[in-house]
Amino acid sequence: MIQDLLGIPPQALFGQLLLGLINGSFYALLSLGLAVIFGMLHVINFAHGALYMVGAFVAWLLMIHLGIGYWPALLIAPLVVAAFGVLIERTMLVRIAKMDPLYGLLLTFGLALVIEGVFRHFYGVSGQPYPPPPSLQGGTNLGFMFLPTYRAWVVVASLVVCLGTWYAIERTKLGSYLRAATEKPQLVQAMGINVPALVTLTFAAAVALAGFAGVLAAPMYQVNPLMGSNLIIVVFAVVVIGGMGSILGAVITGFGLGIVEGLTKVFYPEAANIVIFVVMAIVLLVKPQGLFGKA
Amino acid sequence: MLSVRDLTGYYGESHILHGVEFQIAEGEVVTLIGRNGVGKTTTLRAILGLLDRQEGSIRLQGEEILGLRTDRIARKGIGYVPEDRGIFASLTVEENLLLPPVVKPGGLTTEEVYGLFPRLKERRKSQGTKLSGGEQQMLSIARILRTGARLLLMDEPTEGLAPVIVQQIGSIIAELKRKGFTILLVEQNFHFASGVADRHYVMEDGKVVDMIPNDRLEAEREKLQQYLGV
Incomplete structure (x- = not known):
């Protein structure tokens, strides 16, 4: 049995570490998509949190109305969100592609409000329960802590994705097309690559990641129209810390900050809710382009 | 091969090209020369459909390509070496080389390209922009030879390079001409242009104002110096 560390019982320490990893999983999945979208479309996608919520709701609706369970939903919901993403990109974002990025921010912010408003209108804010699949229920006693199977799965699935x-x-x-088109879209198109289609595909894939995260979240948190807006602010801080446009940076920062948040809960719980923003302020002062960003 | 008629072009509200006309036969190396800002680069970009607006007619092997989307124009078999060389920092040398998709059969194989540019093979794992200026220019040319494009548009491939590198690029262009490529070259370095080209189109104020065959250069030297303002 591991002895207390610095007066903290190991149960609490590892429990919070796991919780940190879980939060980090969602930060990573969402900030990854945001970084990809920003790199390619120069859009700060404020609707990302709403699309994460849509992913969770699609899973829940599939279960309620069609009896389709968790595993198929894990595939179907991201595809539905991706299709919705294609619609958003083709009908709206493409029209503001050459304008100031501020327009993209305002448009997606408005979209987030509309999407959340629609779900709130039909389903209220009380939250809908979504059970984890039977194969992922229960847990394992590791000796120093109890590990719920579903939470372990979330961390592994997020890492793999x-x-x-x-x-x-x-x-x-x-x-390589995507990276090149992020740098010089006109030149890539002059090589014979259909860049507008690549942009649509990128946006669809990135919001599909948000949809996937939403399904992962459904059994842990209640499926709630506001679940995305609670998360997205922290995720934006994660993206700022990691640096816009860096893929690995977004992943490492996501998991890293989840853990930092978890540890803060153990050692100084009062600061747990603000620690990420404190880190953001420090990073902005010391390295404004973010930890992994290019100057 | 390429026939440009009454080509007008705009960036936003600014009217840059005022009725450009010229032709290139298959296998020719032709330059667009003229002072800075007369529309040479803009003409290349107009051929690729990269301006905000372009009108007139651009025929590639008899087929009208003006109005097509840029990637479709490229797939008709046009390779482009942009003025800034267009090397991607986030790609390795080899990824840069393999980036342009093959659009027509008959391009060089990757091994043939490395045969022409052995230095690129040595440095293929490096980041694209870690290459020297000359190597980046080689890479920018090398990557369009694989694609099967037979018409190459090159925008000032010698700009800012040391004389020895300029010489190398000259011999590469001569080699490409032997292989049957058709090349439209924008050049400020007139000495270089006269060493590689068959004909020269002189541009002024967004128009082609004269055409000088390379073998008439000496005879027309005075007129040319007036055009170029040297």
Whole structure:
């Protein structure tokens, strides 16, 4: 049995560490998508949190109305969100592509309000329960702490998807198009690549990540129209800390800040809610382009 | 190969091209020369459909390409070497080289390209922008040779490079001409241009005002110096 560390019982320490990792999983999945979207579209996507919520709601609706369970939902919900993303990009974002980024911010902020308003109108704010799949219920006693299976799954799934996304962008041919088009879209198009389609695909894939995160979150938190707006502010702070446009930076910062937040809950709980913003302020002072950002 | 007629072009509200006309036959190396700001770069960009607005006619092997979307124009078989070389910092040398998709059969293989540019093979794992200026220019040319494009648009490939590198680029262009590529070259370095080109189109104020065959250069030297303001 591990002895108390600095007077903190290991149960509490590891429990909070796990919680930090869980939060970090969501920070990473969401900030990754935001970073990709910003890099390619120069849009600060304020609707990202709302689309995360839509992912969770699609899973819940599939279960309620069609009896479709968690595992199919994990695939279907991101696809539905991606389709919604295609619609948003093709009908709205494409029209403001050449304008000041402020327009994109305002547009997506408005979209987030509309989407959340629609779900609040139909489903209220009380939250809907969504059970974890039977295969992921229960947990394991590791001796120093109790590990709920579902939470372990969330961390693993998020890590795998984040690393998969990183691999797709940094190590594949399609990813090289994406990186190149982020730098010089006109030149990439002059090479014969359909950049507008690539932009749509990028936006769809990035919001699909948010939808995926929403399904992962559904069994842990209640499915609630406001679940995204609570999260997205912290995620923006994570993106600022990691640096806009860096893929690995977004992932590492996401998990790292989740852990920092968890540890703060153990050692100085009063600061847990603001620690990420304190880190953000310090990073902005010392390295304004973010920890992994390019100057 | 390429026939440009009455080409007008705009960036936003500014009217840059005022009825550009010229032709290039298959296998020719032709330059656009003229002072800064007369519309040479803009003409290349207009061929690729990269201006805000362009009107007139641009025919590639008899087919009208003006009005097509840029990526479709490129897929008709046009390769582009932009003025700033367009090397991607987030890609390695090899990723830069392999980036442009093959648009037509008959391009050089990657091994043939490395044969022409052995230095790029040595540095293929480096970040694209870590190369020297000359190497970046080589890379910018090398990557469009794989694609099967037969018409190459090169925007000042010698700008800012040391004389020995300029010489190398000259021999590469000569080699490409032997291989049957058609090349439209924007050049300020007239000495270089006269060493590689068959004909020269002189531009002034967004128009082509004269055409001088390379073998008439000596005879027309005085007129040319007036055009170029040297």
